[in-house]
Amino acid sequence: MENNDDPSKIQHHIRHILTKRLTPALLQTYNKKLELLRMCSFYIKVIQVDHSQYDHNCASSSTVMSLIDIQRFQRMKKLGNSQVKIQLALLEELLDSLSRGCEELQAILDRERLDEGAIKEGAIKEKIFKLLQEAAEFKDVLVPSRLHLKHHLISEVSSTRVPQIQLALSIRMPVRFDKTKCAASSDSIILHWDITEQEQHEPGEQFKICYKLFHPTTEAEGNLMAQIACASYCLRIDNLMPDRFYEFTVQRVDSWLSVYSLWIDAIILKTVSGTIGSSEENTEKN
Structure with a gap:
């Protein structure tokens, strides 16, 4: 069974998290970053992989873009649009969860009298661990990720070797x-x-x-x-x-x-x- 812990020890742990790790200033910074991201424009960035192994003409950006199948690329644009919407929704959900979690910790900290056995260190540590994970995930999701290709975007070209490409989302302010x-x-x-x-x-x-x-x-x-x-x-x-x-x-x-x-x-x-x-x-x- 989990043992009850000294309330003062638990409060000290919570105070450290709220003043050093998940401060109101940090949450405000996250909120501003999310607001800015909502106003940004997102674009597909075409990245050629190992272009040195291909012919010079094929390695040029204009040539690579001309080889891309337009219909397949349009499907990838729809996928990119969905990915951006999911990214923004996830960031909003994470920020909301972080704010509520910090409020819950602050409520525990503000209690004038802790009932014996009401708070267990294990439960508090689990809540804090979850919040720190969400904070790390928030920072990761802020960065646009690659788009995973299910099909080749470039049709087979008999006259030249087909370059390998990757797609990623890029942001413009x-x-x-x-x-x-x-x-x-x-x-x-x-x-x-x-x-x-x-x-x-x-x-x-x-x-x-x-x-x-x-x-x-x-x-x-x-x-x-x-x-x-x-x-x-x-x-x-x-x-x-x-x-x-x-x-x-x-x-x-x-x-x-x-x-x-x-x-x-x-x-x-x-x-x-x-x-x-x-x-x-x-x-x-x-």
Whole structure:
């Protein structure tokens, strides 16, 4: 049988876990990482294995991509989408379990009087071990994993040797408006946006900017909306009406490698009646 333990010893063990291993600051960090991950874009990354053994022409990325069977690749994209959704759901479940577990330990710690035999060291250690396992699993799940191929993506090619490839999920940080740089005049708006945690602009990025009147007063005004493709990180939009609110959204242009991207950042700016001044209100969409 399991022996009852000294409550003070058990409390000391719990206090160590809550102040050194599973602190409120750590759980808050995990929560922020999960929130950021929900806003990220996920893509399939094609990795060639042991490309040195193949012909030079076959080893090039463009040639490898041209050999991939499109229908099979589309099925892998669906698998990648499902894997991302499972990953995010698992992270949410783990974080919720960690939060509840720490609250339960804190409740035990906060008891002014422990009934004799109410708490056993073995049960507490089992709970703590489970929480530490979940914390380790949370960190592992944060990193995108490989996609397992059930079938060859490259059809047999008689003229050359077929390279071996692997697929993995890659992450791109979310696109967000820079509210400190966005500005409005009486008939135009200047928009600036950046990639979260990206110090330098990534060449080749493509963005889609959409805008419309935020409070249209007529049906015709409600139909005033536009979409602009942009390869830079800023854009000036002219021919707007003065003293009106406009809603702008920015997002990446999906490529054929993208498998999951729900985040769209939005900002509401008001044109002014004169040529100087601006006001803004920021909103976010998922």
